[in-house]
Amino acid sequence: MPAVLSEIDPAALPMATATGSSPSIVAVSTAAIQANTSRMREVCAAPVMAVVKAGGFGLGAVRAARAALAGGATELGVATCAEGIELRRAGIDAPILAWMLHDDAPVRAAVAAGVRLSPTSVPQLGRIVAAAGALGVAAEVEIEVETGMNRSGTPRADWARLFEAAATASASGLLQVVGVWTHLSGTSPAQFTAPLAHLDDAVALAGAAGLRVRRHAAASLPAAVDPRTHLDLVRLGASLFGVEPTPERPLGLAPVARWQTRVSQTRDVCAGESVGYGQTTITSATRLALIPVGYADGISRRSSGGGRAMTVTVGGRRCPLIGAVSMDQSVVDVGDAPVTAGDRVILLGDPARGEPSLAEWSSAVGTIPQEVLTAIGPRVARVVGA
DSSP, X not given: OOOSGGGSOXXXXXXXXXXXXXXXXXXXXXXXXXXXXXXXXHHHOSOEEEEOHHHHHTTOHHHHHHHHHHTTOOEEEEEEHXXXXXXXXXXXXSOEEEEEOOTTOOHHHHHHTTOEEOOOXXXXXHHHHHHHXXXXXXXXXXXXXXXXXXXXXXXXXXHHHHHHHHHHHHHTTSEEEEEEEOOOOOSSHHHHHHHHHHHHHHHHHHHHTTOOOEEEOBOHHHHHHOGGGOTXXXXXXXXXXXXXXXXXXXXXXXXXXXXXXXXXXXXXXXXXXXXXXXXXXXXXSEEEEEESOOGGGTOOGGGSSTTOOOEEEXXXXXXXXXXXXXXXXXXXXXXTOOOOTTOEEXXXXXXXXXXXXXXXXXXXXXXXXXXXXXXXXXXXXXXXXO
């Protein structure tokens, strides 16, 4: 595993925040994002589109995009037009694909910024062509097709009509159709066979309409487990942020984020005392440390109690969350450790240093690592840690 996050010295990082409202930060290792991109390029041996949607998985879209491009990604993927425009305004000139369109999407601004769009219906395509005509440019598109996700792709019954409309617009000079692509809903090679065949059908139909396009289908998990999914491009998101596609067979990806805060106050309690709302937890004689992060900041209420309590690192020692997590505060049982107000607490970091990992958090609260990252709230400032 690249030793990139572990090179961040927690003691050297400022505890300031963007709003001044919380002594909590997430230190983001751009070196880790770069290293993970390079590693996944090695694994896939295919061009990489770095997916930096949702604010770069909650860690900063612009910094994540630049780090991924430095690691060898050649294109960027986002969900919305606004996310693509943000990257352009930051001076990033790599190809950008935005794949969610809705009635109020700023299509014209996206076309003007050179953001590639992904229409899934003839009316959506019409809006893009109209914007291109008004601007006097050729808009780039990649058409998403439905192959089993039953979410946002073009339904099979509409493929021919959409491809024909795209071919007509392409002949007029207002459109360049770059690709036909899909999302894979499965988690194993056996589940990828049918969708890949459907994608081939779509590409053949596009060809029959006169379009010459590239194909892509794989996100991080399919790309890691099935070379058939690599096609002309892989779209990698979670893996670039340190999420192992197959934890049972790790690829050596580096953790990207260290989330830390400080103890607000401590108190010694006697046996039989309750902690938090609902009096769901009764203590033994112990010391409690209060930390200024709660469920509004991304600490799930499922993180403590019920025999699944998450542990955090206080003074180099793992200590469990205790009692019901509040909106703005949580309580840590530090036992007999000499913890005082101001001591540093690591909520998420490098497991090689004994710190809580994304995998631990997601397991404790019954979700996936991506949700843990994107759930970290706006009161927690993101800073570049490496």
